[in-house]
Amino acid sequence: MTDKLKEYIQKVIIRQKYLKDLENFCFAPFIKIIVGARRVGKSFYLFSIIKKLLELNKLKENQIFYINKEWLEYDDIQDYKDLNNYFLKWKKENKVGNNFFLGIDEVQEIKDWQKFILSIWSSYPQSIIFITGSNSKLLSKDIGTNLRGRYISKKIFPLSLNEFSLFSNKNIDNELLFEYINYGGLPAINFIDDLNIKLEYLKGVYNTIFVKDLLEYENIRNTNLLKNIHKFLFKEFGNLINSKNISNFLKKENIKTSIETILNYMEFSFNSFLFDEVSRYDIRGKKLFEITKKIYSFDLGIRNSIVGINLQNDIGGIYENLVYNHFISNGFNVFVGILGEKEIDFIAEKSGKKIYIQVAYLLSDEKVIDREFGNLMKIKDGWEKIVISSDNLFVNNYEGIKHYNILDWLQNME
Structure with a gap:
């Protein structure tokens, strides 16, 4: 597990309602797809899963294979062959057997990614596989069409009012409700103080x-x-x-x-x-x-x-x-x-x-x-x-x- 991933896992804010069925969902014998509109926090949901599995001793750090195609360090992985070579190198260096966690964010950025994912799923049935993705190349809703019925999915939504309170570190009252109504529940909105910048961010999204x-x-x-x-x-x-x-x-x-x-x-x-x-x-x-x-x-x-x-x-x-x-x-x-x-x-x-x-x-x-x-x-x-x-x-x-x-x-x- 890279230092960058550790940093994100340490600072992630857990959205508890998505982890209620954590073990049943994670260990089901399917490829797991995280779907939802962009900027609702799909990547951070993935970080929270890794964090909880580590805390429950269901995983060790050397068993975590994670790639985020928005991170520059993974820019050289262009297609499923690059991805497979990178995976095999990681597996050898970390002396990992058949039990591991594999997570790929923005999977659509890797050409023919489904060939790699289906190969891992069939070759390592005890592995935990998570993927996310959504942009002009592949809408989140359509990821599963490439996996021939071998997947289950979980949809992530914008923050609830309780989560909005948690992320903003504010008590729930009518003033917070008014803020929630005005600016919505995208997680990043809670980390923008300037009201004009909030609106510009939302328009940009x-x-x-x-x-x-x-x-x-x-x-x-x-x-x-x-x-x-x-x-x-x-x-x-x-x-x-x-x-x-x-x-x-x-x-x-x-x-x-x-x-x-x-x-x-x-x-x-x-x-x-x-x-x-x-x-x-x-x-x-x-x-x-x-x-x-x-x-x-x-x-x-x-x-x-x-x-x-x-x-x-x-x-x-x-x-x-x-x-x-x-x-x-x-x-x-x-x-x-x-x-x-x-x-x-x-x-x-x-x-x-x-x-x-x-x-x-x-x-x-x-x-x-x-x-x-x-x-x-x-x-x-x-x-x-x-x-x-x-x-x-x-x-x-x-x-x-x-x-x-x-x-x-x-x-x-x-």
């Missing part, structure tokens, strides 16, 4: 990673069209979206394009993890509606840096986005519920468990209270039903339906 990577990977020629579609999706987050209303928006901007192109650009954006599309589910008919969906941003900071933030107009969508991201980052499948003419903001499912959720900024009057709680009371099954808002003084239980303050809920829901 968007322009150089999501736009540039998509343009190159998908061979997109119309940059302006892609950015305008993104702006529409950022502004309309939490609303029902289809290709027709995007087309109408583009026509008002005097941008002509086909529905097919719009659908393609949207799909490309979903594949890069910039947005999530959420299907609607008919609670009574128990079927999915696939045409019109809701869209949420993977990170509010990225969203706000591109279209700005107007709390008066955006707060409802912001709260929904926070709740949605919190559920999916904790392993839930999430849908929008349809109950006749009524809508249930979310249905979250995990391990046979189901939760119905309404999200509101404020339960400001009887009309709002009747809407948020009344919609849930029309659902006659026995699954948990909750309302989340920013209210502190509202009752915790209303007609058998639980109410949570959003700050408390974000801290305590796992």
